[in-house]
Amino acid sequence: MELPASIGDYTDFFCSEHHTKNCSKIFRGEYALPPNWLHLPVAYHGRASSVVVSGTGIRRPMGQSFPPTSDGKTPPYFGPSRRLDYELEMAFFVGPGIELGERITIDNAIDHIFGLVLMNDWSARDIQFWESQPLGPFLGKNFGTSISPWILTLEALEPFKCEAPNQEPPCLPYLTETSRFTYDIPLEVAIRPAGEEKQSVVCRTNFKYLYWTIAQQLTHHTVNGCNVRTGDLLASGTISGPDKESWACLLEQTSNAQHDIVLEHGGIRKYLEDGDDVIFSGCCKGDGYCVGFGTCSGTVLPAS
Numbered sequence: 001m002e003l004p005a006s007i008g009d010y011t012d013f014f015c016s017e018h019h020t021k022n023c024s025k026i027f028r029g030e031y032a033l034p035p036n037w038l039h040l041p042v043a044y045h046g047r048a049s050s051v052v053v054s055g056t057g058i059r060r061p062m063g064q065s066f067p068p069t070s071d072g073k074t075p076p077y078f079g080p081s082r083r084l085d086y087e088l089e090m091a092f093f094v095g096p097g098i099e100l101g102e103r104i105t106i107d108n109a110i111d112h113i114f115g116l117v118l119m120n121d122w123s124a125r126d127i128q129f130w131e132s133q134p135l136g137p138f139l140g141k142n143f144g145t146s147i148s149p150w151i152l153t154l155e156a157l158e159p160f161k162c163e164a165p166n167q168e169p170p171c172l173p174y175l176t177e178t179s180r181f182t183y184d185i186p187l188e189v190a191i192r193p194a195g196e197e198k199q200s201v202v203c204r205t206n207f208k209y210l211y212w213t214i215a216q217q218l219t220h221h222t223v224n225g226c227n228v229r230t231g232d233l234l235a236s237g238t239i240s241g242p243d244k245e246s247w248a249c250l251l252e253q254t255s256n257a258q259h260d261i262v263l264e265h266g267g268i269r270k271y272l273e274d275g276d277d278v279i280f281s282g283c284c285k286g287d288g289y290c291v292g293f294g295t296c297s298g299t300v301l302p303a304s
């Protein structure tokens, strides 16, 4: 399998209200949205060079972390991440790009979007937690990002259009959609431990939970004149829904290793272990047919 496009730039948004609040609680102690969150789709620039196609092994990253139970005086240490996680996301590919200084408007954003893939934003929570103030994600996330090999075009997804969540307070006019829609895409995460035949489903969620739409993401990305090019990859952020089963990373499901999740076919996890195969799938169900994204998978390889 090969990557479906040559990816020049990759951006990761933060569009799930549930994921944002859960992360705030775990990382900063307060179950709340940042003050900007309801007014713009928050994002960071990720790294395109380490986006890989489904099936590529993901090496547990080495890095610098800070002891989680420290009194604040213990120094940081270096070693393999002990808190390796997945993040279930979807991402879209930019079709026709724009030049530097131009803007994509909310009414024509969809014409610049080619289609969607499944995406795993592998995240090393211990490295991320220690490094990310004040500039955001860096080495805790850029060691690997997996995408599914097949792009589903927006035309193929047309029958699965649905209303997007109501936005309150209303957003600024440049982000206001005349017809506000998203897609009903049921998604699943499964873990298959090394040597096991059966996989255990650990998350069931849906793309439709996201507060910010793909049209709003792309419009916001270019509102300052930032150019986008054909093949750029813009990801949704972790697609967590309202209930625990839909929380789309282990950080949320185990409250950052405070408790275990139990796998259907035996075993427990706080975070991923070497040899775990993490399998994302997504399938839109029509009347007697299914439009599928296939899978986006990757096996955790030991640190080297």
Ligand SMILES: O=C(O)/C=C/C(=O)CC(=O)CC(=O)O
Pocket: 012, 013, 014, 015, 016, 019, 020, 023, 024, 027, 087, 089, 121, 123, 132, 137, 236, 237, 238
């Ligand atoms: O709340 C934080 O400090 C960071 C949270 C993330 O890791 C989120 C991120 O990568 C964006 C997302 O997947 O929604």
Ligand SMILES: [Ca+2]
Pocket: 012, 087, 089, 121, 237, 238
């Ligand atoms: Ca992410």
Ligand SMILES: [Mg+2]
Pocket: 120, 121, 122, 123, 140, 141, 142, 143, 144, 145
């Ligand atoms: Mg990543």
